Amino acid sequence: MSTEAVSIPLAEAGRQRSRRTRRVWVGASRLGLTLFTASLAMIFLLPLGYMLLTSVKDNSQIIALNAPLWPASPQSYTAADGSIYALYDVPLPDAGVRQLALEKPGRIVSTFIDPANGQEIQWRGNWRGLSPVWSGIQPKFDNFTTVLDTLNFPMLLRNTLVVAILGTIGAVSSAVVVAYGFARFRIPGKNGLFLLMIMTIILPFQVLLIPQYIGFRAIGWTGTWLPLIVPHFFANAYNVFLLRQYFLTLPRELDQAAMVDGASPLQILRSVIIPQAWPAIVAVALFHFFFAWNDFFAPLVYLSGRPDLATMTVGLQAFSATYSGSGTGYLTQAAALMALVVPVVIFFLAQRAFMRGVVISGVEK
Amino acid sequence: MAIVDDRLSVYVPPAKPGSLARRETMWGLVFLSPWLIGLVVFTALPILASLALSFTNFNILHPESLRFVGLDNYARMWNELVSNRAVGQSLGVTFRFALMSVPLGIGLALGLALLLHHKLLAGKAIFRTLFFMPVLIPLVASTIVWQGFLNGSTGWLAQILRSLGLPAPDWFADPAWALPGLVLVGIWGIGNMMLIFLAGLQAVPTELYEAVKVDGGGPWARFRNVTLPMISPVLFYNILIAIIAVAQYFTQAYTLDPTGNGRPGGSTFFFNLNLYKEGWTYNNIGYASALAWLMMLIVVLAAIALFRTSARWVFYAGAER
Numbered sequence: 001m002s003t004e005a006v007s008i009p010l011a012e013a014g015r016q017r018s019r020r021t022r023r024v025w026v027g028a029s030r031l032g033l034t035l036f037t038a039s040l041a042m043i044f045l046l047p048l049g050y051m052l053l054t055s056v057k058d059n060s061q062i063i064a065l066n067a068p069l070w071p072a073s074p075q076s077y078t079a080a081d082g083s084i085y086a087l088y089d090v091p092l093p094d095a096g097v098r099q100l101a102l103e104k105p106g107r108i109v110s111t112f113i114d115p116a117n118g119q120e121i122q123w124r125g126n127w128r129g130l131s132p133v134w135s136g137i138q139p140k141f142d143n144f145t146t147v148l149d150t151l152n153f154p155m156l157l158r159n160t161l162v163v164a165i166l167g168t169i170g171a172v173s174s175a176v177v178v179a180y181g182f183a184r185f186r187i188p189g190k191n192g193l194f195l196l197m198i199m200t201i202i203l204p205f206q207v208l209l210i211p212q213y214i215g216f217r218a219i220g221w222t223g224t225w226l227p228l229i230v231p232h233f234f235a236n237a238y239n240v241f242l243l244r245q246y247f248l249t250l251p252r253e254l255d256q257a258a259m260v261d262g263a264s265p266l267q268i269l270r271s272v273i274i275p276q277a278w279p280a281i282v283a284v285a286l287f288h289f290f291f292a293w294n295d296f297f298a299p300l301v302y303l304s305g306r307p308d309l310a311t312m313t314v315g316l317q318a319f320s321a322t323y324s325g326s327g328t329g330y331l332t333q334a335a336a337l338m339a340l341v342v343p344v345v346i347f348f349l350a351q352r353a354f355m356r357g358v359v360i361s362g363v364e365k
Numbered sequence: 366m367a368i369v370d371d372r373l374s375v376y377v378p379p380a381k382p383g384s385l386a387r388r389e390t391m392w393g394l395v396f397l398s399p400w401l402i403g404l405v406v407f408t409a410l411p412i413l414a415s416l417a418l419s420f421t422n423f424n425i426l427h428p429e430s431l432r433f434v435g436l437d438n439y440a441r442m443w444n445e446l447v448s449n450r451a452v453g454q455s456l457g458v459t460f461r462f463a464l465m466s467v468p469l470g471i472g473l474a475l476g477l478a479l480l481l482h483h484k485l486l487a488g489k490a491i492f493r494t495l496f497f498m499p500v501l502i503p504l505v506a507s508t509i510v511w512q513g514f515l516n517g518s519t520g521w522l523a524q525i526l527r528s529l530g531l532p533a534p535d536w537f538a539d540p541a542w543a544l545p546g547l548v549l550v551g552i553w554g555i556g557n558m559m560l561i562f563l564a565g566l567q568a569v570p571t572e573l574y575e576a577v578k579v580d581g582g583g584p585w586a587r588f589r590n591v592t593l594p595m596i597s598p599v600l601f602y603n604i605l606i607a608i609i610a611v612a613q614y615f616t617q618a619y620t621l622d623p624t625g626n627g628r629p630g631g632s633t634f635f636f637n638l639n640l641y642k643e644g645w646t647y648n649n650i651g652y653a654s655a656l657a658w659l660m661m662l663i664v665v666l667a668a669i670a671l672f673r674t675s676a677r678w679v680f681y682a683g684a685e686r
Binding site: 026029030033034037038040041044045046047048049050051054062063174177178180181182184185186187188190193196197200201202203204205206207208209210211212214215217231233234235240265269290293294296297300301304312313316317318320321324329332333335336337339340343344347348351355358359 | 386389390392394395397399400402404406407412414415418425477481485492493494495497499503504505507509510511512513516518519520553557560561563609613615616619620641644645650653654656657658660668
């Protein structure tokens with residue numbers, strides 16, 4: 001009796017201890033795994049950090065050795081006579097590293113001025129091996145104004161928005177209608193047609209683009225936005241697939257109730273199906289908007305010779321072709337940043353709907 | 366699947382079978398018509414037209430000299446293929462890129478998905494967003510960003526490698542490293558595949574994992590015998606989409622070298638750079654059409670091969686699908 005009475009709390013304590021060590025172990029692995037993933041994410045997004053910081057630097061800092069990571073400018077010293085000299089970190093044999101102003105650069109001996117007292121100091125060594133004194137954080141936001149003007153950003157933004165929004169209207173309305181047809185109507189040979197539609201996904205765009213180009217050229221549409229907008233009013237297979245899968249999950253009772261009440265198929269689509277399918281419709285709209293924002297080959301060939309109609313990617317590519325060389329690389333980073341702000345912000349605002357759409361189109365095969 | 370088919374539970378008014386079915390078909394075709402018209406105008410006719418054009422010397426600036434040239438374009442393609450000029454070179458670049466980027470992209474996307482699916486990971490939604498986000502960056506912009514990031518003297522990667530005492534390649538200036546550099550650019554786009562893998566992982570029934578545990582299987586057995594077969598349909602889908610994406614690869618290579626020659630030293634001379642050059646720089650629409658057909662045949666053959674093998678490794682859990 002008595003031994004039992006003692007042993008039960010003991011066993012309980014042991015169990016509690018093991019539970020506690022287990023909880024500590026789980027907590028540690030959770031922390032380790034999360035930190036590991038966070039560092040992976042940091043590495044993954046490191047190029048974005050490069051872009052952000054480079055876009056607010058200027059060239060002298062980019063090419064300088066041992067320049068700080070943050071945007072800064074080399075510091076200078078104004079002498080009593082008004083002339084300006086650059087400041088360098090100079091290792092002096094007796095006084096350690098001092099910040100001195102370079103007056104007469106030389107390969108073997110250079111003359112420096114000590115800003116503290118205006119005294120000249122002769123220093124033996126190649127001044128090119130010295131690193132300049134950098135300021136604190138000094139972002140150069142005028143890089144963006146430069147890009148705004150040279151890239152003609154407002155024009156590109158307007159062009160891209162017009163093409164993207166009109167195309168989105170076409171892509172969404174046509175895909176909704178066609179998906180409704182596939183999801184709700186008995187049509188002879190429907191499964192074969194649906195399979196045919198899925199098969200068109202694997203066709204490389206080149207094989208369609210050349211004759212389309214000839215056709216659009218023949219009716220005088222090259223050099224306009226029409227070839228970038230009109231074809232999207234004829235339902236894209238991906239979008240139809242996504243919407244059809246979604247429509248199939250919607251209960252048919254409401255359709256049938258509306259039908260009994262005498263609603264036409266079009267009325268059912270408008271007042272029964274669409275109100276229930278907003279998440280999928282929003283996903284399709286986002287898909288097309290991002291597609292249009294990213295599209296490059298079609299605007300490149302259809303708008304060639306009309307820089308005034310160019311979309312963002314075409315304008316950005318032309319800008320990069322001119323400015324990506326050494327000396328102006330920071331400007332292309334600023335331009336790239338400006339071109340990606342709109343889609344990335346929209347993505348953050350609507351990410352749930354968008355990512356659900358990716359999943360529906362990919363998994364529900 | 367639901368046990369009760371809810372379609373049967375609703376009263377559907379009986380009608381004369383013939384007329385109602387015909388009305389339904391009529392309405393259905395009306396709703397399909399945008400796609401049907403598009404299929405004819407923007408898909409079927411263009412495919413046939415580009416096949417027809419591929420047997421001509423059609424030059425868009427000189428339509429009057431249009432002539433049927435038989436298999437001349439295909440003979441030229443064959444010659445360039447065997448002598449490893451334009452077509453041979455560009456196909457080589459494209460295949461090498463596919464061999465690097467498709468397995469690496471799929472592997473990394475699956476690895477990330479497994480990581481983000483792990484039950485011990487905190488902040489799943491944030492990580493999912495962060496790893497997905499670069500997909501939304503326009504390809505021209507992401508190529509520019511990587512061009513700067515990988516620059517051999519001022520780019521961060523080179524600076525990091527040098528500070529660790531490692532040799533730093535000058536990626537896009539070195540013919541040996543330019544294609545691997547584009548593979549890195551492509552890794553920024555794996556978010557789509559990652560999301561699809563994640564959804565596949567979430568759909569795996571947990572009972573299966575418990576069954577492996579009962580049988581004494583470790584994490585590898587769990588992955589090999591449960592996860593992999595259960596997500597094989599999404600793996601299949603991702604491989605297919607990745608192959609199609611390589612067949613259409615253009616924007617990144619053209620941004621890297623706006624002259625369209627695949628600098629440095631033709632090491633990034635992708636198939637579609639050659640096609641663009643023939644079609645829009647030299648206006649050789651006939652020959653460009655032959656090139657487009659060649660690429661389509663390659664993709665269709667690859668897809669057929671993938672479908673053929675899929676019977677052996679793709680496992681569809683729900684027989685009703």
